[in-house]
Structures are given as C-alpha cells and as structure tokens.
Amino acid sequence: MKLKFLMTLTVLLSTSAWAAVPQAERNALVALYNSTDGANWSDNTNWLVGDPCDNSWFGIVCGTNTITEISMGSNNLVGIIPVELGNLSNLQRLNLTLNQLSGTIPKELSNLSNLNYLYLTSNRLSGSIPKELSNLSNLQSLNLSRNQLSGTIPKELGNLSNLRELSLFTNQLYGSIPVELGNLSNLYYLFLESNQLNGSIPIELGNLSDLHYLRLNSNRLSGTIPGELGNLSNLQNLNLGRNQLSGSIPVELGSLSNLQHLYLYSNQLSGSIPVELGNLSNLSWFNLNSNQLSGSIPVELGNLSNLERLFLNSNQLSGSIPVELGNLTNLQYLYLNSNQLTGLIPASLTNLSSLVSIDTRFNALYSNNTAVNDFINARPCWSGNPFCSEDWQYTQTQFPANIQVIASSDNSISLQWDETTYQAHGHYKIMMAENLTGPYSEVYQTSSKNEVMYTHGGLNPNQTYYFKLITDTIPHVYNSNLVTSVESVALSETTAASATPTNLTLTISGVQQTPAQASVVKVPVLKAASLVDISYSIQVSNDSAESLTGATFVHLLPDDLLNVAWTCDNETNGAFCPATNGGGNLNYLLDLPANSSMTFNITGQSDVIDAGGLIIVASIAPPDGYSDTDIDTNSVSVNLDVIYANGFEQ
Known part of the structure; x- marks a missing residue:
C-alpha cells in the first residue's frame, strides 16, 4: 500500500513538472512585469505566483507548455517593452494597447516567428519602426497607431505577405509611402492617416485587390490621385482628405461599386466633379469640401439613393442646384455653402424627408416658394457657423429689389433701389444699353452695398436707355470666391427734350x-x-x-x-x-x-x-x-x- 502511494505521488510530480512553461518564457513575463510597474497594474491577478499557465496569470493565454497570447490592453502598464518578450517563440498574439508604454519598439520582437497579431496602439512609444518586424512572416495584423513613432515607413513591411491590417496612423512618420506596400496582396485595412507623409500616392496601391479600407488623410501628400485606385473593387472606405493633392478627380473612382465612404476634402483638387461618381450606388458619405472644384453639380448625383451626407461646400461650383438631388430620400446633411451657385432653389428639395441640416450660405441662390423657404429654415446649418441662425436667404448674393427711376432730365437719369438683405462684402454694378437686347456695358460700380442711388449723365436728349443691376460679393473670410448674382430685369427711361x-x-x-x-x-x-x-x-x-x-x-x-x-x-x-x-x-x-x-x-x-x-x-x-x-x-x-x-x- 505504501509503495503504491509513493508511485502515484511520483507520477503527479512528474506530470506537474512536464506541464510547466519553459523558464525562459516565465522570465520574459517577469521582465514585462518589472519593466512596466506590474505592482500598480489595474489587474495583476496571480502574477509571479508559480507557473503562468497553471496559476492563470491575468492576461496570459497558454497552449501546450507555452505562452500563446498576452492581452494586457488598458491595464495601466507604465514603462518600456522588455527585449525578453522576444523569447516567447510560440506567441501568437501580443496586445499591449491603451497603456503608457514609452521608449522604442524592441527589434527583438522580430524573433516571434509565430506571431499573428501585434497591437501596440495608444501608447507613448517613440523612435522608428524596426525594419526587422518584416521577419514576422505569419503576421496578420500590425497596429502601432496613436504613438509618437517617427522616421519613415520601412519598405521591408512590404514582405509581410499574410498581413491583413497595417495601422500606423496618428504618429509622426514622414517620408513617402513605400511602393512595396503594393505587394501586400492580402491587405484588408491600410491606415496611415494623421502623420507627416509626403510625396505622391503610389500607383502600386491599386494592386491591393482585397483592400476594403484605405485612409491616407491628414498628411502632406501631393500630386494627383492615381486612377489605379479605381481597381480596388472591394474598397468600402477611401479617405484622402486634408492633404495637398491636386489635379482632377479620376473618373476611375466611379468604378468602386462597393464604396460607402469617399472623403477627398481639404485638398487642392480642381476641375469638375466626374459624372461617373453617380454610379457609386452604395455610397453613404461623400465629402469634397474645401477644394477648387468648378463646373456644375452633376445631375447624376441624384442616383446615389443610399447617400446620407453630401458635402460640396467651399469650392468654386457654379450653375444651379440639380432638381435630381430631391431624389436622395436618405440624405441627412446637404452642405453647398461658399460656392458660386446661382438660380432658383428647386422645390424638389422638400422631398428630402430624412434631411437634418442644409447649408446654402454664401451663394447667389433664391426662392419665392414659401414651402421651400420654410423647409430650409427648419433645417439650419451647424449653429457654430456664422449666420446659421439667420433666414437662409440672408447671405445670398441677389440683385437689388425695387429698382426705379427717381429723376430724369435731358442729359441724365437717376436710379434708386433697395439695398440687398446681405449687405456686406461687395457692391452693385450698373449696366446700361441703348437697346433692350444689349449689348450692356458696365457704367458704374458702387463702393458698397449700402449705396442705393446712381445718376448717369452725359446722355442724349429724347433717347431711351436701358439699365440692369447685378450684385457682386467679393471674396471674404467665409467664401474665397467672387459670387455674382443673376441680372435684374431691364429698366428703361427716356431722357427729356430739355432740362434746367x-x-x-x-x-x-x-x-x-x-x-x-x-x-x-x-x-x-x-x-x-x-x-x-x-x-x-x-x-x-x-x-x-x-x-x-x-x-x-x-x-x-x-x-x-x-x-x-x-x-x-x-x-x-x-x-x-x-x-x-x-x-x-x-x-x-x-x-x-x-x-x-x-x-x-x-x-x-x-x-x-x-x-x-x-x-x-x-x-x-x-x-x-x-x-x-x-x-x-x-x-x-x-x-x-x-x-x-x-x-x-x-
């Protein structure tokens, strides 16, 4: 009986020793504890007590006799990442997000040959991205965002053939985007926004056939938008906003049939809005504001039945608002302010049953339709913007009303009119002709919109003259464009035969x-x-x-x-x-x-x-x-x- 008990005890002790993780792996975890102030972690349950796996150290996941995962997100880790973590040869997932880690990323992490996920986001890491991370051939997700990393993006990252996510946003990275990133054929997410990247967008990014999200916004990228991006047939989100991109919008973007969000705002894009963008049937957010786009608003945008937000403000768009925009019954926000739009606001806009806010400020639009006026005023623009609390017509550039002849002699005609509702930033122009059909030539420009009288002398006696007025609003802090109203109806007057x-x-x-x-x-x-x-x-x-x-x-x-x-x-x-x-x-x-x-x-x-x-x-x-x-x-x-x-x- 005593012999049987001793044999059983020996077997149990042998099994326990066999199940323990290697000492080098335990030492790596102890190094993490010591270098990141483990005593003050939010949760350090069972740490440093016995075996990490047998005693279920908080945040540690084990396989057979080895550490496979460290999940220590939001756990108040303060300090540096120890190089000893590179000894965890079977580690598949390393998550140290949302802590206060500082210092550099150890190149020894490149020894983690089985690593699939590396999450170091939202810390205070500095220095450059180690090019040695390109040795992590099994890596599927690399997220180093929201740190203080500097230097260039290592071109060697283009060797990570299994990578699905590359998130480097909100750092201090500079230099150009490596063309080698175009080799990441399995990439699903590419987030490089909010850095200091410059140069052009590599055409090689058009090779990323499985890419769903491409965010390069808030950098210093220049040059044109590559038409090759139109090859990204799976793309759902494209954000190139707040860069220094120039040239026209590629018509090829109209081929992105799965695109839901398109952001090209705050660049230097010029030319017209491609009608092909009206083919983006899944588009819900469309932002082109603060560019130099000209021409008219394409009627084809009225085909975007899923559109919820349309921002075309702060461009140089002209012409009228298309009636077809009234088809966008899912639209919630329509911002057209600070352009050069003219003419009648279409009554079809009252069909926009989901609309929350519309901004038409600083154009040359008008409406005599009470239903349209009430509809717009009931959905004002953001209250933090100037004049959003006013009637929508307050900031429109319109020709003055009640133009009339107040005096006439044998050689002069005096005109008077009412000042326009929006009286700042501009003047009136008086146009005159000797025939109703013209040609009309400018004979006077007022010094402001408060000047409401003009006398034209040197005329011939007993002759009929024709006058039209237009209003100019010159570029100002709220609109960098010259906005010109439509012409008033012609007013005629015949000079007298003689006068005193x-x-x-x-x-x-x-x-x-x-x-x-x-x-x-x-x-x-x-x-x-x-x-x-x-x-x-x-x-x-x-x-x-x-x-x-x-x-x-x-x-x-x-x-x-x-x-x-x-x-x-x-x-x-x-x-x-x-x-x-x-x-x-x-x-x-x-x-x-x-x-x-x-x-x-x-x-x-x-x-x-x-x-x-x-x-x-x-x-x-x-x-x-x-x-x-x-x-x-x-x-x-x-x-x-x-x-x-x-x-x-x-």
Whole structure:
C-alpha cells in the first residue's frame, strides 16, 4: 500500500513538472512585469505566483507548455517593452494597447516567428519602426497607431505577405509611402492617416485587390490621385482628405461599386466633379469640401439613393442646384455653402424627408416658394457657423429689389433701389444699353452695398436707355470666391427734350473715432474690446440759382454702425431740415432754395469691422426736369478703417 502511494505521488510530480512553461518564457513575463510597474497594474491577478499557465496569470493565454497570447490592453502598464518578450517563440498574439508604454519598439520582437497579431496602439512609444518586424512572416495584423513613432515607413513591411491590417496612423512618420506596400496582396485595412507623409500616392496601391479600407488623410501628400485606385473593387472606405493633392478627380473612382465612404476634402483638387461618381450606388458619405472644384453639380448625383451626407461646400461650383438631388430620400446633411451657385432653389428639395441640416450660405441662390423657404429654415446649418441662425436667404448674393427711376432730365437719369438683405462684402454694378437686347456695358460700380442711388449723365436728349443691376460679393473670410448674382430685369427711361441745369453737392467732414483695443473673436473678424465712438457730418448743398423742390437724398447707415443718432442743423438761405433728429437711415425729399445748404450730423458706435472697414456712402439726385452740371459731386464715399490703440492692423 505504501509503495503504491509513493508511485502515484511520483507520477503527479512528474506530470506537474512536464506541464510547466519553459523558464525562459516565465522570465520574459517577469521582465514585462518589472519593466512596466506590474505592482500598480489595474489587474495583476496571480502574477509571479508559480507557473503562468497553471496559476492563470491575468492576461496570459497558454497552449501546450507555452505562452500563446498576452492581452494586457488598458491595464495601466507604465514603462518600456522588455527585449525578453522576444523569447516567447510560440506567441501568437501580443496586445499591449491603451497603456503608457514609452521608449522604442524592441527589434527583438522580430524573433516571434509565430506571431499573428501585434497591437501596440495608444501608447507613448517613440523612435522608428524596426525594419526587422518584416521577419514576422505569419503576421496578420500590425497596429502601432496613436504613438509618437517617427522616421519613415520601412519598405521591408512590404514582405509581410499574410498581413491583413497595417495601422500606423496618428504618429509622426514622414517620408513617402513605400511602393512595396503594393505587394501586400492580402491587405484588408491600410491606415496611415494623421502623420507627416509626403510625396505622391503610389500607383502600386491599386494592386491591393482585397483592400476594403484605405485612409491616407491628414498628411502632406501631393500630386494627383492615381486612377489605379479605381481597381480596388472591394474598397468600402477611401479617405484622402486634408492633404495637398491636386489635379482632377479620376473618373476611375466611379468604378468602386462597393464604396460607402469617399472623403477627398481639404485638398487642392480642381476641375469638375466626374459624372461617373453617380454610379457609386452604395455610397453613404461623400465629402469634397474645401477644394477648387468648378463646373456644375452633376445631375447624376441624384442616383446615389443610399447617400446620407453630401458635402460640396467651399469650392468654386457654379450653375444651379440639380432638381435630381430631391431624389436622395436618405440624405441627412446637404452642405453647398461658399460656392458660386446661382438660380432658383428647386422645390424638389422638400422631398428630402430624412434631411437634418442644409447649408446654402454664401451663394447667389433664391426662392419665392414659401414651402421651400420654410423647409430650409427648419433645417439650419451647424449653429457654430456664422449666420446659421439667420433666414437662409440672408447671405445670398441677389440683385437689388425695387429698382426705379427717381429723376430724369435731358442729359441724365437717376436710379434708386433697395439695398440687398446681405449687405456686406461687395457692391452693385450698373449696366446700361441703348437697346433692350444689349449689348450692356458696365457704367458704374458702387463702393458698397449700402449705396442705393446712381445718376448717369452725359446722355442724349429724347433717347431711351436701358439699365440692369447685378450684385457682386467679393471674396471674404467665409467664401474665397467672387459670387455674382443673376441680372435684374431691364429698366428703361427716356431722357427729356430739355432740362434746367442745377448743381447739387454732398460733402463729408468731421470724421472722428476713439481708438480701441482689438480682440480676436471665434470667427476671424476683428472685434474691439469695447465699442468705438464714431461721428461724421454730411453737408447737402444746392450751389445753383435754381430753387429745388423734392431733391432725393439717401444715406443708408453702414451695417456695423450701432446705436446711431443724427441731427440736422446749419440750415442756410431758407433750407429746411426734414427732421431735427432721428436714429435710422436717411431717405428724404429735400427742398433746397438757391445757394442753400443743411448739415446732417451722425454719431454711432462700432465693435466689429469687416475687411473693408466702415464704408460711409450718400447720394443726392435732382428732381425731374433738372440736370446736374457736376454729377461727380452727387455722391460721396468714405472708407473708415478703425484705428486701434494697440497698433493692431487689419
């Protein structure tokens, strides 16, 4: 009986010794514990107690007598990766993600000949990527993203023929993308975004026939987009945004029938949007914003029935919005702002039943359809953008309304109109012709959109003239394009056979302001730290022997002038002010006896100064039957740049 017990005990001891992992492997784990502050890991259950496999050390998976997996993600490992891990010859998976590991990646990891998965993402690793990792012939996934790795991408990684995932994003890698990566025929994911990579996109990437995700965004890549990318028939996600790519969008991208996300934003792409992109029937996110794309929006985009987000903003697109976009019933976001689009907003957009937000700001669009206007205003653009809280038409470049002839003589015609809703950043152009069908030529450009009167002299008596107005919005901080409205309907007027000469004069004087400290606001516009006091005077004079009844005087206050008050005084030779004081725009019919005058004194404050400063404009026109001998004095314009006490310049 005693002999049988001893034999059994001997067998059990022998079995236990046989099941233990090799000492070198246990030592490698102990080195990991010691070099990464194992005592303070989030979970170090059973570590350093007996055999790693028999005692189930946390995060360790074993095969037969060997370590096959280390899974220590998000476990508060602080320190360096020990070179001893290279002794785990049967390791298949190494996961040290989301810790605080620093130092370099040991080249000894290249000894892990059975390794399938290497995850070191989201640490503080630095230095270069060891080219020796290319010896890991069984590697299927290499994820070194979100570290501080620098240097170039080793071309030797192109030898990893079994690789399915290569994730190196959000590091400090530089240099070009190795053409050898085009040899990774089994690659499914290629994530190189958010580095400092430069040079062109290798055409060899078009050989990656099994690639589903290609993200190269947020680098410094230049050159053109290779048409060979159109060979990636399995591609679902293509992100080349925020680079320095130029040239046109390859028509070959229209062959990517499985593509769901296409991002080409924030590059220098030019030319038109290929109509072939309308073939991408599975596309759900489409972002081309912030390029230099021109031409019209292809009607074929209306075929993208699965589209949820369409961003074409901040380009140079022109023409009208295609009616066909109303077919995109799954669309949630439509951003067309900051282009050169013109014309009527199609009523079909009200069919977009899934739409959450639409942005049409800073174009030359219009609509007289109440249902369309209400639909757009109920789905405003992102509230962090300027003017998104306004009616959508507020920032549209439209020709002025209520264009009319206010005075006519034998040699002059005076026009007046209403200022447009969007009054910043631009001017009106007056076009004139002697025939209704033209040709029309530009005869005057206003100094701002607050100037709403114009007198054209030097005309022939008893002749009909035709006028059209257009509005220009010049490039500004919200749109780098010149946006031009459509032309107004022609207005005709026939000059009189004869008229009495007179001479009206406007003079601006006494322009004053208090210095202001400048501060920066969220949008790139200058803003004074406190309101700036501004004052000026406008004298209206009749410098002729004729007594005038009903001379039209207009001074629309600058947009950025706040808390305005004005007075009228200094009447001479029987002139009579239409009111002694007020607080809004000045638009009056004045009675001015011969050689008389009156003065309007304007005071106000300002805190925001656009690129051109405060533009002060005023105009006067004689009554019907009178012609002015010096039309140049009938209008006045002063550009007031606010002076900042700290020397800040616009």
